[in-house]
Amino acid sequence: MARGRKTVTIRDVAEDAGVSLQTVSRVVNGGPNVRPQLRDKVRAAIERLGYVPSLAAQRMSGSRSYIILAINDRERTLADWRERRGTDWVDQMLLGGILTCSKHGYRMMVELIDTHSDHVERELGAAISALQPDGVILTPPHSENALITGLLTERGIPFARIGSNAPGPGIALTMGDEGAAHLATARLAELGHRRIAMVAGPAQYSLSGWRIEGWKRAMRELGLPSDGLLEAGDFGYESGTRAARALLDRNPDCTAIIASSDQMALAALEVARERGLRVPEDISLISFDNTPIVRFTQPPLTAIDQPIAETVSRAVEQLIARGPDGADDAVIEVAAALVERLSTAPAPGSA
Template sequence: MASVTIYDVAARAGVSIKTVSRVMNKEPNVRPAMRDRVLQAAGELGYSPNLSARSLAGSRSFVIAVFVDAALTIDHWRSERGADYLSRIQLGATLECREAGYHLLIELIDHEGPQVRQEVAALLAALKPDGVILTPPSSDNAVVLELLDKAGTPHVRVGPERAEGLGPRVHMDDVAAAREMTEHLIGLGHRRIGFIIGEPRYGASQARREGYLAAMAAHDLPVSDGWVRQGDFTFQSGMAEAKALLALPDRPTAIFASNDDMALGCVAAIAEAGLMTPGDVSVAGFDDSPSARFSRPQLTTVRQPVAEMSSVAAKLLITRAKTNEPADRPQDLLLPFELIHRASTAPPPR
């Protein structure tokens, strides 16, 4: 049986093939009645547009690529952070792409590998994407940004550390979020608050440390030596650094970890030491991953709008592809975070 073509749909609907193409590509300025007629004809015939044919017919590839850190994905895939972060990035962008008739491709980038320049150049040449969503640390990687600019490929930087750079930037205020969480702990009566920094390659790690220190300074609370520990976003590092904090003679009555995985490691270390969360030591995290909601006690944390950021990024790229807007037009979009109060934080013990 011969496959159904765009000509068959046009004949069934009684319109031109150009009209069918405009409807299938979800282009504007098509009358609703005409759009319905074309979609009805396509449905009756079982027609779906071919991605390769659409690409050949115009300058668009109908592909949006997402550059994801290979180290994060491989090393942390079994952790909540790795799996949840990637799934939320994928969900937000996929919904936007599906609505516009685009395909989303996840590409792993080894930022520390010697072949990063060749790897990114080969991906751009093979995929010819209409746009690229850059997640940390790609959003701050000079080599990646240089290659995208050289190729004229539109890109949106999600959660970059630096504000400067070509193209739109979609982010949340990590400094303000960490400061607000620290203020929450101070408001409960805590004066000795430990902090665990995240993976140092990510700009958000230092931004969250900055917010913690700003809140402590605003309340004239000293930060003793040893209260700020270096983690790497994993449960194991959170547990190890919490043990170090609990061993201090002036141990903190609260610990704020830069992500939920490390915060849950803190809860485990507190329990192993024969203490209670939050009765003896309060714990707060960052991300609002599924584990934060299902842990015991449920974790007080910061909800960052990961899916929303990737959705906005995809929408910006699709709009630019349709309108042929300049790829380097700067734009700064700040999305709100939310402080989630749960059972892992309480006033300090008397």
């Protein structure tokens, strides 16, 4: 077996092209002061030998590591996965991240970290020390964890916080949860609905609050009361069942529900069915997330599409563009869209 054919190093290229190591390095990194003639010669040698710089060596020599680290919540990810709920969030994040990273010669790594306070510093610290990433992407519920943002700030590593619009340290990227909830509510009102209920997410996620805000603002603007029309779940199916039942028990006149996750919307759909309510004839449903499952339910659900991939992509681009020193704070919004399917219709008796 032709095992272990020696790796092509920068030295081999230098030799082949008849120049010094440094010149090759300059060509590889797009250095500014190289004569075109030499540059082409070096490029030819690189091509011929199939040279690719070693990431480890680059990192060692004090330059960038070309790694972006994405932090996900271990508990949630594992629960989603174990119960085969699907982890579309991870998917979207990964794909958006990988694609954008590779466009810039970077790589993305995913790390699962416990939210528990005594673990979080150890685990994140270890990951950072081992990988020395050029940037970190934080996803909920880590996005507003002061322990984490503090650690990253202290170590001088640029980071982006997904799903947060609190103008704290680092780059905050939000999907405009307030606006999205407002959009959904307004659309339902447009269809003639007056009693529009909201199944919110857990208070631990700040986006839950923003969605409630958006819903309340829309109701207020339309002169509709929102009292008694709010329930909270934990994004999971069971909590959605509980919330939908409570909501319908309390408001028999409710004709529309906005659920803060697809799972909870699915639960609401089932609760409606168990009570003999037809969707969308008797009650309309809008969910948040727009994961693949909502296209295959009966009826397919109208949903707010979370542009997770695009958001993460933007985050990566910011991180890379700003480089090691540009950790300036910023708030960026990537707009969500309403995808209308068959779970929404004019309110019963309207028009």
